[in-house]
Amino acid sequence: MADNPEQLEINKKLEVMNKVGLHARAAAKIALKSKEFKSQIIISKDGVSADGRSILDILTLNCPKGTYLEVRAKGEDAREVIEALTQLFNDKFEEE
Amino acid sequence: MGRAYHIDRAEVRIFYHYLLDESRVDNEIKRFMDAAEWIKEELRKAKESIPAELKDHVYVLDTHMLILSDHNFFDAVIDQIRIGHINAEWAVKKTVTKIQESFKKIEDDYLRERVLDIGQVGQRLLRVLLGSPSGSLKDIADKVIIVAHDLTPEDMTQIKANRVQGIITDIGGRTSHMAIMAQSLEIPAVVGLRRASEVIVTGDHLILDGGAGLVIINPDAETIQRYQERKVRFELYQEHVHGQSRLPAVTRDGQEISIMANLEMIAEAAAALDYGAEGVGLYRTEYHYLASAKLPQEDELFENYREVVESMKPRPVTIRTLDVGGDKVAGYMDMKPEANPVLGLRAIRFCLREPEIFKTQLRAILRASNYGWVKILFPMISSVSEMRAVKNIYHQVCQEMDRQQIPFDKSISLGIMIEIPSAVIMADALAKEVEFFSIGSNDLIQYTMAIDRVNEYVAHMYKPFHPAILRILHQLVKTSEQSGIKLSICGEMAGDPMCLPILLGLGITDLSMNAFSIPIIKQIIRETSYSESKEFFKRIFKCETSGQVNTLVFEHMSRILSRDLMNQIFNHPGSGDQSSS
Known part of the structure; x- marks a missing residue:
């Protein structure tokens, strides 16, 4: 995988830790952040998948506080994607 | 207490057109894309000139921008026009309704209210497509109570707290963006009154009791006096x-x-x-x-x-x-x-x-x-x-x-x-x-x-x-x-x-x-x-x-x-x- 960076694929489980969950503000932040990268970004919950760049997709996942999400990034900057999103989740979307 | 200022934000009426002529399809798509781009530009401008009290709510404008460029929305409208051979207005309406339906299934009040944001984006697009972008709130000169069917986050960024004494709307709830932003601006608001914008006309005398969620239209002299006394008494006692x-x-x-x-x-x-x-x-x-x-x-x-x-x-x-x-x-x-x-x-x-x-x-x-x-x-x-x-x-x-x-x-x-x-x-x-x-x-x-x-x-x-x-x-x-x-x-x-x-x-x-x-x-x-x-x-x-x-x-x-x-x-x-x- 490492010798072919374009095929790089990373999965990570992230927890929604902010008080109000993935509502408009948090979803907007994820979508804006995802748009900074080239990789394909899929966020899924209980087998339902959302496009990381689509605020509507993310909102329909309906994630209250405590939800665990599977984040999958595929592409040359997958590692950076996961790092950036992990930071965003850990910072509780800079809400608290 | 104040005078009503009616903002015409009634739902836009739209018509269905079947595009018989294949050549009109591309034209409709272009109309839609131009309208979306125009609104995004307006949102960008609103973002730049957002008042300090609302800085925390900038994300609301981002939300609207993201919805406009979201493939679930943007691509879906274009598909509707291309495949359904329908006019841009109808395609927007259909797409908005479809997305709103999927949101209404969510069992979470806060998220469900986001249905309103999608509706607002849709209404805004329709007004632009129909060539009637509505009046701006920037120009309000006197002290007024704003009465509207609905106010967008962009509208809220244009409200000057010293001019607007209150806000009354037909839709919205306690956690709607409008209510949250009004709170930051410290403007009393009564939202979700269903038919307020139909009943109230510009110039009506209004008493807005934010605490009780009450609006009194054209009150008689006695009521005005009672509320005035109550207000003075309340403030005097609070001072005491x-x-x-x-x-x-x-x-x-x-x-x-x-x-x-x-x-x-x-x-x-x-x-x-x-x-x-x-x-x-x-x-x-x-x-x-x-x-x-x-x-x-x-x-x-x-x-x-x-x-x-x-x-x-x-x-x-x-x-x-x-x-x-x-x-x-x-x-x-x-x-x-x-x-x-x-x-x-x-x-x-x-x-x-x-x-x-x-x-x-x-x-x-x-x-x-x-x-x-x-x-x-x-x-x-x-x-x-x-x-x-x-x-x-x-x-x-x-x-x-x-x-x-x-x-x-x-x-x-x-x-x-x-x-x-x-x-x-x-x-x-x-x-x-x-x-x-x-x-x-x-x-x-x-x-x-x-x-x-x-x-x-x-x-x-x-x-x-x-x-x-x-x-x-x-x-x-x-x-x-x-x-x-x-x-x-x-x-x-x-x-x-x-x-x-x-x-x-x-x-x-x-x-x-x-x-x-x-x-x-x-x-x-x-x-x-x-x-x-x-x-x-x-x-x-x-x-x-x-x-x-x-x-x-x-x-x-x-x-x-x-x-x-x-x-x-x-x-x-x-x-x-x-x-x-």
Whole structure:
């Protein structure tokens, strides 16, 4: 995988830790952040998948506080994607 | 009170066209794309000129921009036009409806209200497509009450708080973006009135009663006078209450009650003094830890504590040691997920497990004690041996500082937060270990009733007025009296007007609360008799349900307090939470 960076694929489980969950503000932040990268970004919950760049997709996942999400990034900057999103989740979307 | 200014935001009527001519398809798509781009540009402009009060809400404009470019929306509209051979307006309407349907299935009020955002984006597009972008709010010259079917976040950014006296809309709820933004601008708003924009016309005389969620259209002279008098009276009385706030709180029969403030940040200290706090009964130290990217160093903590201590001097500052864990965890703390965090590694348990973190904080507190009057409060103590382990570490730190010849106050009072039922049961033994107790009512109620008050399914069972709570507090007061230990309260009950007769009745005369609650609590104390409160407590102590306690408390307060004061109480943010029980 490492010798072919374009095929790089990373999965990570992230927890929604902010008080109000993935509502408009948090979803907007994820979508804006995802748009900074080239990789394909899929966020899924209980087998339902959302496009990381689509605020509507993310909102329909309906994630209250405590939800665990599977984040999958595929592409040359997958590692950076996961790092950036992990930071965003850990910072509780800079809400608290 | 003011004149209505009607903003025409009625839903746009649209027509269905079937595109017979294939060549018109591309034209419709272009119309749609241009309209979307035009709105995005407007949103960008609104973002740049957003007023300072609304800076926190910039994301709302981002939300609308993201919806416009979202493939679920943008691509879907284009597909509708191309495949369905329909005009752009109809394609937008169809797409919006489809997305809204999928949102309505979500069982979460907050998320469901986002349906409104999608609707607003749709309406905005339709107005642009039909060539009638609506009037801007920027141009409002007179003081008015805005009446509209709906207001977009962009509209809200254009409202000038000094021009707009109020907002009335047909749709929206308590958590709609509009309501949240109106709150930040401190503009009274009544939202979700369904037909207000049909009934009210520009120039109508309106009375808007934000507290009651009431709008009176073209009131008669008598009503206007009544509301004017009410407003003047309310404001005069409020001024009177605030004016008296720095005076001591003494009951009608001469019992002095000590009123302190709970602080979380240094910035709140000035307000606390302004509101007449006689000291700080609880300085929460978590904020500094949670707001830092890494573990704060001793010097940094010391500077922070010294500033608070000096700003309150000569008044006392009770510093509570780190109360993290549960829902308060910093990224660098590396705490494992726990099945029951509130029953897990939190507060003093965390500090005993991480003695270096604990010692660093104690050193910082001790150093600050040299600059004023410091007391130390330990959270979540559940047993005597735990308290002894804490004191052991505390003495080690004191000895170390002595060796290093760092000056500190040698006579600091140590205290325990009483927030776990086992601490109440063991209070006589714990009293021998420390100089004072402080009741953390929020956690004490949570642990006594086994209720997580942020869990919406059981939150209604969280009741300060529950007889079990009255009994456990009564037991604690009795034990404290017998043991001769000072007892105070710093939980939310202390600042809740409805809880005051109970606390006085129990004989608790040291209260610490959020600074903004101080003026009204002091005023209630002045209109209350200490001995009558004790008699009153004997009656409610016999109650078997929280409903009975609730009724008696309300009756009692209505009887002893003036009507002006009752009005203030029910306009006070922290009160009346118990009235639902």
